Amino acid sequence: MPVEFIGALGSREGSESLPPSGPVIDPAYVAAIARAHEYAGFDKALVGYHSSQPDGFQVIAYAAQHTERLKYLLAHRPGFLPPTIAARNLASLDHFSKGRLSVHIITGGDDADQQRDGDFLSHDERYARTDEFLDVVKTFWASAGPFDHEGTYFKIRNSLAALKPFGPSGIPIYFGGSSEAALEVGAKHADVYAMWGESLEEVRETIARVRAAAAKWNRADRIRFSLSLRPVIGRTEAEAWSRAEYIYETAKSLSAPAPAIVHPAQSVGMQRLRAAAGRGAVLDKRLWTKLASLPNARGSTTGLVGTGEQIAEALLEYHKLGITAFLIRGFDPIQDALAYGREILPRVREAVAQRDEAFGVVTAEVA
Secondary structure, three states: OOOEEEEEEOOOOOEOOEOOOOOOOOHHHHHHHHHHHHHHOOOEEEEOOOOOOOOHHHHHHHHHOOOOOOEEEEEEOOOOOOHHHHHHHHHHHHHHOOOOEEEEEEOOOOHHHHHHOOOOOOHHHHHHHHHHHHHHHHHHHHOOOOEEEEOOOOEEEEEOOOOOOOOOOOOOEEEEOOOHHHHHHHHHHOOEEEEEOOOHHHHHHHHHHHHHHHHOOOOOOOOEEEEEEOOEEOOOHHHHHHHHHHHHHHHHHHOOOOOOOOOOOOOHHHHHHHHHHHHOOEEOOOEEOHHHHOOOOOOOOOEEEEOHHHHHHHHHHHHHHOEEEEEEOOOOHHHHHHHHHHHOHHHHHHHHHHHHHHOOOOOOOOO
16 A cells, blocks of 8 residues: 655644744745655645634645645635635646645534634534535536536536646545544545544544445545654654653643643544543553643644654554555654654655565555
8 A cells, every 4th residue: 555644834833832933924934844845755745724824725825836746735624615616726726736736624623713714503514514515516626517506505506617626636635524424424525534643443443434434435445544643753762752741841831721721622533632642641552642631732632752763663553554644743843844754754665665565566656
């Protein structure tokens, strides 16, 4: 099975343990971190979505002009743009980047953040809307002529897509979400189903559940899986764990609420990560969950701690389960990306190539 590495770009430097600095949009930083990921050998870089952050379409358009090979994964929340406009915007960016775009559909698990942009649908209604949204987007990209659509959330008449995605394979759709509603929609639509970093057993179970749901659409063997992790790398294992503890303590000191105050997470994925942290700071051999226990913890917060060789070995265990894409980002964004490119990416790719050769598998490029 081929392996894909995805990094992450922000519009300025910062992380949970590194206070943001500089203007909210720092063009020089965007260009620098994009080039760092390309130099390090990443396949793609994610630009995330939050109601308080700059527009990802614009960030990717700028970054793509400063790189040649690096592909981009745009996080997009359905519902704020009509599906035909979103389809045109995505296809346009795909053309300007010469086919280097994928889209990561994130429906939204936090009512408060949705409402900041004017969305007051319930959690399950949002996923029902996402399902219909993706139906329209795919029709728009595939239709040879005008089409109509009348559904629960969108009504379209005589829509004609003059602009299709850049390449014949289209724009790959990544999909995130851990709830039952998310699983059903993702199983229907996703080219790649994205998960946050959980234990080997939990990842195995989720893959089985998604494949079972995808079988209803005859897609069980077509869907791929990605896993998001935050590697903490050191020259020695002791150094790596020391750095992880420093990251935790720094992030804890930067967390606004008092330690006794824990905000309930609406996101099922975040609930699962907090539950994992409750079972122990380290699961399996080196899955580090401690950051997920912080009161303000949000999003991808679990990681792997060790030397480059040890982290590569842990990633390969997930690869054996069917994970073919790893979204990895660090706490010192540029320096960590470069370290991953030196210490982790080559080791994993070489091991996967050797494994595929041993089993007679032809490793194809992933979209």
